[in-house]
Amino acid sequence: MDISSLGEFRFIDRLTDGLSSKRASTVFGVGDDAAVIERDAENYTLLSSDMFLEGIAFDLTYTPLNHLGFKCVVAAASDIIAMNGRPEQLTVSIGISRKITVEMADSIYEGIRAACDKYSIDLVGGDTCSSMTGLSIAISVVGSVAKDKIVYRSGAANSDLICVTGDLGAAFMGLKLLEREKRVLNGNIEAKPKLEGYEYLLERQLHPLLRLDVIEALEQNGIKPTSMIDLSDGLASDTMQLCRRSGKGAKIFLDRLPIASKCFEFGDEIKTDPVMAALNGGEDYELLFTVPVDRYEDVLRVGGIDVIGHMTSADNGASLVTPDGSEIELKAQGWTSLE
C-alpha cells in the first residue's frame, strides 16, 4: 500500500498503534508535541525529535546554511515550548553529502550555535555520518517543565477561547517567493525577481524565532493555557490536533485571523490566497493555545496574542467561520499531500 493513500496522520497512528509503557518513568509518549518523562518530585523532562531532509524541509539553492541551522533548532525546540516547557539540551545528528564542504558544515553549526546561545540551550551531542544523497539533519531536544505548569494538547474544554500568537502565513509566502526567485534564476520563468519590500516574508521563512517570550509572558501574567500546540503544520491541521486530543470541536473566525499584511500584497502578485497560507502553509512556529473564556481580557493584555475562535463540543467538528456566517470544515494537510 502506498503511504500517500493513508496520509501522514493515519500513517503515524498505524506505526504507533497499541504502544504501551514498560517504564514507570514514562509519563506520556506519542501524541503530543513532546514526550513526558518523570524527572523529580516537582518536574518533568520533555523530549522531542525532528528530522529535516534536503529537498523536503529545505532547498539548499536558496537557504543560507547558517539560517538553516538556526531554523532547525527553533523548529525542534518549539515542541518543548508548546508543552509550556523550557528547552535545555539538544543533540544534532547530521548526514553530510559529498557536496558539503567543511566551511559549509561550519555555517550550519554557526546557525545551530547562534540559536542555542539565544535560547540558552546546550548542544550536548549527536552523530555525524556521510550521506549518499542529500543533507540530513535530525535534532532531539530535552527540556523541563514544572509538573503543575505542563500543558498538553488534550486539556481544552468547551467554550475555551482559541488564541494565536504573532501573525500567520508569512513563512509560506516567503517560501513561494524563494521558489519564484529560483525559477527566475534558472531561467524557467521570465519575471523580474522582486525581493525588495518582501523582507518580512523572507525573514519568517528563513529565520523563524522561538516563542519562548510568549510562554514567559503568559506565566508572568498568571495565565496557564488549557491546551497548546506549536504552529508547524498550519492553523487548520494544528487546530484539528487540539480538537482531536481534547475530544472537542472548534470554530475559528476568518476575520479574526492575524494574517501578516505582506501576505495579501504578495498573494495578489502570485494569485495565492493568504488565508490558505495561514491555514495550510505551516512553519510559522507561533503558538496556538486555549484559555478559559473568563481570561479573555487577561490574554489580550499580554500583547501580541489574538483570540481567533472558541472550542465547541466534538460533534460540531472543526470549522472556519467566514464573515457571512457560513462554516467551512477544516482539513488537515499532512506531508504526503504536499508531494
Next chain:
Amino acid sequence: MDISSLGEFRFIDRLTDGLSSKRASTVFGVGDDAAVIERDAENYTLLSSDMFLEGIAFDLTYTPLNHLGFKCVVAAASDIIAMNGRPEQLTVSIGISRKITVEMADSIYEGIRAACDKYSIDLVGGDTCSSMTGLSIAISVVGSVAKDKIVYRSGAANSDLICVTGDLGAAFMGLKLLEREKRVLNGNIEAKPKLEGYEYLLERQLHPLLRLDVIEALEQNGIKPTSMIDLSDGLASDTMQLCRRSGKGAKIFLDRLPIASKCFEFGDEIKTDPVMAALNGGEDYELLFTVPVDRYEDVLRVGGIDVIGHMTSADNGASLVTPDGSEIELKAQGWTSLE
C-alpha cells in the same frame, strides 16, 4: 575544504570546539557515548542520538527491514549501556522515500518494537517525513544511571586491564558476505553464493544484541569499570577513544583478541584478515572497558569477557602487540575514510 581531508574525528572536534554549558542541568556534553543531564539527587539522565542512512549504514537490497529496525535500536541504545546506564525511552525519526510502502514501514517498526520490548524501552515519539532520496532513520535514546554508577570514557588509570565482551569481527565479515551475495545476485561476479555455515556472521551483522546483560552481570559481581565505550567503530578506534579521553596509552595483545572463529574461515575465502575485521570493522556492539588490575580474576569469573591488554602512560601511545613482541600503532578509521 573537503571533509575527507580532515577525517571524521577532527571534523567533529571542529564542529563542537569551544562549546560551553549554559544550563546548570548539563553535567557532561559532547565527548562520551552519551550526554549526562542532572535528574534528581541520586540519578543522571543520559541522552544519545544516532543517524542511519540508506546506502551508508545499511543496504536495503540485503537487509531485512525488521532486522534493520531492531539493529538501529540496539546501536542507539548501546551508547547508554556504555555509560553503565539503562535505556528507558527513545524517539524514532524516519524519512521515507517513495519506494517504501506502508507494509515496509510496518516491518521496520516491527523490528523497532521487538527491540524495545526485549530491552524494556518505551517508544515515546519522533518524526515522520517524506524523503526525496533514501530511507533515513534517526534515533535518540534517553536512559538513567545512578550517579555513583556512571562510567565515562575518561576514567582509565595506568595499568588498568582492558576488557572486551563477546567476540569481534563477525559483524564486518557478515557485511562482506552479504556484499558478495549481492554481487553474485547482480551477476557481477561468478561464484556460488554460499551463506550456509556462515549464519553466525549474518546474525552478527543483521541482528546484533544489546549487552545489557553484561552491565547487569558486572553490577551483580560488584565490578564497576573505570572507563567504558561500546564497540561501534572497531576495536582500534574505540581503544583510542578511551586513551584520548583518559589521557593514557594502551597495549592490546593480538593473541588475546577474541576474534570469532568463523571470521578465520570466511576471511580465508575472501582473503580478508580477521584481525583487520576486529580492529577496524566495527558494528560488533560489544563493550570495551577497563578495570583495576586487581580485579583480573573477578572479571574472568563473570564469564564472556576477555582481558586483551592494559592501559599505559600516554607517551606509549596505543598499540597492538603481536605474538613476536613487536608493536604496531593503532589507527582510527572514521567514516570519511570508508567512502
